[in-house]
Amino acid sequence: MARYGMALDYKNCINCKACEVACKEENGVTLGADKHRIWVGVKEIEGEYPFLSISSSTFMPSQCQHCDDAPCQMVCPTNATYFDENRVVRVNTDQCILCSYCMVACPYDARFVDDRTMTVDKCNFCSDTRLAQGKTTTACQNTCPTKVRTFGDLDDPESEISELLRTRDHFSLKAHLGTNPKLFYLT
Amino acid sequence: MQVEISRRKFLQGTVAMSVVGGTAVSATNLFASDGHDSSDGGTNSAIPDSITTKTGEAKEVRNIPTLCEMCVNKCAAIARVEDGIVTKLDPNPMFPKSKNMLCPRGNAGIQALYDPDRLKYPLIRTGEKGEGKFKRVSWDEAFAYITEKTIKILDEEKDNRSSFLFCAGEGMAEHTFKTFYQGFGSGNWLNHASICLxxxxxxxxxxxxxxxxxxxxxxxxxxxxxxxxxxxxxxxxxxxxxxxxxxxxxxxxxxxxxxxxxxxxxxxxxxxxxxxxxxxxxxxxxxxxxxxxxxxxxxxxxxxxxxxxxxxxxxxxxxxxxxxxxxxxxxxxxxxxxxxxxxxxxxxxxxxxxxxxxxxxxxxxxxxxxxxxxxxxxxxxxxxxxxxSKVKIKGHSGLEPLYARAESRAIVKKKDAKKGEAGYDDCAVVSGGGSWLGWRNRFLENKMPYKVRGMFCYKHNPMMNMPNTAKTAEMLKRIELLVCIDTMPSDTVMYADVVLPECTYLERTDPVKTFGGVEPSIAQRNKVVDPLFETQPINTILRGLMGQLSKPLFEITKKYDEDVQEELAELEKAEVDENNETTGTGQTAEEKEVEVYAEFDLTKLFEHDQEHTNEHAVHDYPGAAEALKEHGVFYPKMSEYYKQISANVHQYYPEKLKSYSVFxxxxxxxxxxxxxxxxxxxKKGVDPMPTWRDDYNFSVPDGKFRLMTGRHAQFTQSGTANNSVLRDLMPENFIWINKRVAKEKGIAFGDTLEVTSSVGKVTIKAYPTEKIAPNQVFFIHGFGEESSALTWAYKNGGNDNAVIEDVLEPVYGAAAMHETNVEIRKV
Known part of the structure; x- marks a missing residue:
């Protein structure tokens, strides 16, 4: 029993996409540009050469926010989307009927269709792979060259992530929507 | 603080997402045994149907430390092997150099191992050079073919060992191949240096x-x-x-x-x-x-x-x-x-x-x-x-026979060089790795001081890796015997007469290596799984080849080498004791030949297994050989010093023991x-102090663009071009062109452009961006392969070296890659 979350030192990100490959390899995600459980957001740079805005050129690593109040879970008509014992938002593929309500409801665009099972797939913090093997962290956290991520139990005051969130300024994406994401961006 | 983020509003990476929609190719099903036939008629039965750590059904799980070879960095990895299948590569936290990370390429090493297009069996060419038509042969047949052709050439060239060129790409086993070159006795060694650093x-x-x-x-x-x-x-x-x-x-x-x-x-x-x-x-x-x-x-x-x-x-x-x-x-x-x-x-x-x-x-x-x-x-x-500082390891003795008939490196001295001018045709200083471009061009211009007719090429891809591809193709066509040792059917392999398939880095143990630095250590690439198909590690390949080649090579030397002939004639006489009586029978000609051949016996170079050689190299450190097998890494007091500090930080040495300052x-x-x-x-015509010369000024004629090339995080040169997972991140390369210039020329994102220089042309899709100057264009190196045996890489994007002109840097004859102006036309 835990309440898993992730803190992202997003300024470390160099958009190398190691996390995307590690995720695909670990979790057997299919190929295809729209088949990402995890991605790095890049905006087109502002300005004209050579007067370009460095500050407009940020890399935003992202994935499922594992919202504590998850719109995807609320709209799922078959309860295929559920919170597991560690408050990770999961999909039970046996129950998914591919109505795609969750894909519409997710404000973070974190869900996609797995063409093999014809169900909706998403990040599950490596719950059925690494965590099931007894590892303590996700594939993306582990492989990251610049160590963007810290993964851990938000309910444990002794955890590294709890300490980070107590001591470092941070923000959440689309916080005004009230989804209570469990991904935290450190500034 | 609130930040509005919507993934779809972003370009994924540089241009990837906007280019190709969701292709319905499955990472896991890609390796299905679908009877995919390659040019050699082989099947892919050794390639697993699916790869993921998800099933949880594995009977046996092993974690084996290895070193990555997806690029030159040699980061430490741990391979998860489930029932004999490599299902995941994770970073090895114990290596101070790579500090618990694997980049996208490192993660995609699995697809290098299980690439259906891999070279699987020895091949002998049946079609025209460059055509890519081969027949599958046994290792013995391949070795016999190489031996016959090599001996014929050396016989005609009267044992001039330098009539063979040896070249290799960077890698932990480059040294193993180089011992073959040294034993063979050629003076012509070309490596990546002059097209690299x-x-x-x-x-x-x-x-x-x-x-x-x-x-x-x-x-x-x-x-x-x-x-x-x-x-x-x-x-x-x-x-x-x-x-x-x-x-x-x-x-x-x-x-x-x-x-x-x-x-x-x-x-x-x-x-x-x-x-x-x-x-x-x-x-x-x-x-x-x-x-x-x-x-x-x-x-x-x-x-x-x-x-x-x-x-x-x-x-x-x-x-x-x-x-x-x-x-x-x-x-x-x-x-x-x-x-x-x-x-x-x-x-x-x-x-x-x-x-x-x-x-x-x-x-x-x-x-x-x-x-x-x-x-x-x-x-x-x-x-x-x-x-x-460095943790010292023991070397091992090589074999460098002296061949009287071997010429030195094929360099051309300037006949009319004045004092204070460069003494050679294409450089001032001849380096160990040579000038690849200079060498190739001299060869094509028939300026070589002697004939070079054969070439042994180890994991090196001259067709893709150096400027002016057309010239390289011409050179490879003129080489009478080209032997390629490689893992993939590269553009260069298409020109080979004999192809010897090496296994990938996950299938072999390589020479143990010491890594100097602030936090020095030794690391070892351990074999993760047995080689697939009939592939072998380089050490085993050369052992097999020497088994056939070594003796006939010596016979040629005997035939032409006066020094060896003299040595063979000097039989040791029978000893005479104090009573002036002869004891024993003296040395026979056969015995003498055995003695002399020992100096020329190339089989000795590869007789030990790599594991054995590695154990010897670290013999001075108790427990090192075991640690390298178990952890992949060793340094003195590692068990005392190494600890995890936090999720993302590991200590390798206490701060006061780090080697910041050693001199x-x-x-x-x-x-x-x-x-x-x-x-x-x-004295060699090189400025003794850094000096600016007017001809260094940057200028581009009107209507032209300066072409620049470069690397990025998802591919390593042309070596990973066929990797399906990396290609998924970046399906092809695009040419950067300034947005305002593109607009003026009516060029939109994704339009096909023809890029022309004085040496060739390529077509490539456009990426208009403000990230580049109006008089410059850029595209990433390593794309646009012409080898049809590469399913993913074949004619995918543009090959920079097809248009980069062969401009030589004057000191070492290195290839100067950003000296080419190109024209651009929408097609």
Whole structure:
């Protein structure tokens, strides 16, 4: 029993996409540009050469926010989307009927269709792979060259992530929507 | 704080997402045994149906430490093997160099192992050279074929061993292949150096005695010019640097004609004109000298030729206002950066970089950079450039027979060279790795001092890796016997007469290697799974080949080599004892031949298994061999020092034991000083001190564009071009063209452009962007393969080397890659 979350030192990100490959390899995600459980957001740079805005050129690593109040879970008509014992938002593929309500409801665009099972797939913090093997962290956290991520139990005051969130300024994406994401961006 | 983020609003990466929609290819089903026939008629039964760690049904799970070979960095990985299938590659946290990380390529190593297009069996050419038609043969048949052709050539060339060229790409087993070259006795060795980092390595080598490492974990101020660590990943530099940029301890000045990912992480980006970095460094130096900002104590103790250099820079007038029109960098920025650099020195770094030669002045640029670094005193110290220390391992003896008939390296001395001019046709200094372009061009121009007819090529891809592909193709066609040892059917392999399939890095144990630095260690690539198909590691391949080739080679030597003939004739006489009586029978001719052959017996080079050789190499350290097998890494007291500090931080050495300073600030040159003025270079026609020449100025004729090339994080040159998972990240390469110029020319994103230079043309899709200057274009190297045996890479994107002109850098004959202007046309 835990309440898993992730803190992202997003300024470390160099958009190398190691996390995307590690995720695909670990979790057997299919190929295809729209088949990402995890991605790095890049905006087109502002300005004209050579007067370009460095500050407009940020890399935003992202994935499922594992919202504590998850719109995807609320709209799922078959309860295929559920919170597991560690408050990770999961999909039970046996129950998914591919109505795609969750894909519409997710404000973070974190869900996609797995063409093999014809169900909706998403990040599950490596719950059925690494965590099931007894590892303590996700594939993306582990492989990251610049160590963007810290993964851990938000309910444990002794955890590294709890300490980070107590001591470092941070923000959440689309916080005004009230989804209570469990991904935290450190500034 | 609230930030609005919607993934679909972003471009994925540079251009990837907008190009190809969701292709319905499955990463896991890609390897299905679908009877996929390759040119050799093989099937893929050895390739697993699916790969994921998800099933949880594995009966046996093993975790084996190895070293990555997806690029040259050699980061440490742990392979998860489930019932004999490699299902995941994870970073190995115990290796100080790679510090618990694997980049996208490292993660995609599984697809290199299970690539259905891999070379699987020995092949002999049946079609025309370059056509890619082969027949499958046994190893013995391949060896017999090579032996017959090699002996025929050597017989006709009267045992001139240099009638064979040997070339190899970078890698841990390059040394193994090189022992074959040395034993064979050729003088012609070409490696990647002259198309890679020859000028930077040598520039630093002659100035401060070694190509140094950078302590980016502690530097406070970094000028990164012509290096792109956010995309061209180097461990540990990339990991150390970007945790501290953006106002978190390290100020980063990025100097690059393009706005790279490194620029995006910088405090300041300076859009310099291509090839003018030398003027920028000279102007920085000028400021530091005129304002007397340099570290006088350091200069006094550790500089040689300082006064001459100072005088040279000042009297030449290399001021910021002089540099501004040359470099396109404002004089006030140059002044500011020079002052800031010296204010932070010695914890400031002018980053050496490690890339190909871009401009003809690259050697002088590196010299100027090294000297500038020295002016701040940031050499052999924490936060500066460091030499570090090394954990010594034992070498093993090779075999270098002397062949009287072997000519030396095929170089052409200038007949009419005057005093103070370069003595050779295509360079001033002949380096160990040679000048690939110079060598190739001399060969094509029939200027060789003797005939070179055969070529052994180990994991090297000249068709893709050097400028002017058309010339390389012509050269390979003219080579009578081309033997390629490789893992993939590359463009070069298509020209081979015999193809010997090597296994991938996950299927072999390589020579143990020691990694020097601030935190030195030894690491070993352990075999993860047995070689698939009929592939073998290089050591085994050469053992097999020598089994057939060694004796016939000696027979040829016997036939032509007078020295050997004389030696064979000198039979040891029977001994005579004190009573003047003869004892024994004396040496027979057969016995003598056995004795002489021992010096020429190439089978000895490869008789030991790699595991055995590795154990010997670390024999001096109790427990090292076992640790290298179990952890992949070893250094003295590792079990005491190594610990995990937090999720993302590991300790390898206590801070006070790190090798920041090992020479007290001295350099590794013979004089132990920073060498400002190299008189020895002047004798060879090379400027003894970094000097700006007018022909270094950047200019592009109207209507043309300067072509630039480069690397990025998702592919390693052409070596990973067929990797399905990496291709998923970046389906093809695009040509960057300034957005306003594109608009003027009616070029939209994704339009196909024809790019033409004096040596060739390619077609490639357009990526209009403001990240590049109006008179420049750029595309990534490594795409546009012509080998139809590469399912994913074949004709995918454009090959830069098909249009880059073969311009030689004058000191080492390195390929200068950014000296080509191109025309562009929408097709």
């Amino acid at each position: 020859q000028t930077v390595a040598s520039g630093y080598g002659v100035t401060i005695g070694a190509y140094p490492q950078s302590d980016l974990e502690n530097a406070e101020y970094i000028i990164m010019a012509g290096a792109n660590r956010a995309e061209a990943i180097v461990s540990p530099d990339t990991m150390d640097l970007f945790k501290r940029t953006k106002g978190r301890g390290a100020k980063l000045i990025c100097v690059d004609p393009r706005f790279t990912n490194t620029a995006a992480k910088a405090d300041k980006w300076l859009a310099i004109n291509p090839g003018t970095d030398l003027a920028f460094v000279l102007a920085l130096t000028y400021v530091v000298l005129t304002e007397e900002l340099y570290n006088k104590e350091y200069v006094e103790a550790h500089f040689k030729g300082f006064d001459e250099y100072k005088n040279h820079v000042l009297t030449s007038g290399y001021s910021p206002s002089w540099a501004e029109p040359i470099t396109n960098i404002k004089a006030k920025d140059i002044v500011k950066i020079a002052r800031e650099f010296m204010a932070h020195a010695p914890k400031s770094i002018y980053y050496p970089g490690r890339r190909s030669t871009f401009a003809k002045n690259d050697f002088q640029l590196r010299r100027a950079m090294a000297i500038f670094q020295g002016l701040g005193g940031g050499i052999d110290c924490k936060g500066g450039l460091i030499f570090g 007290g600030g001295a350099t590794k040159t013979a004089s132990k000083k920073v060498e400002c003025n190299l008189a020895s270079m002047a």
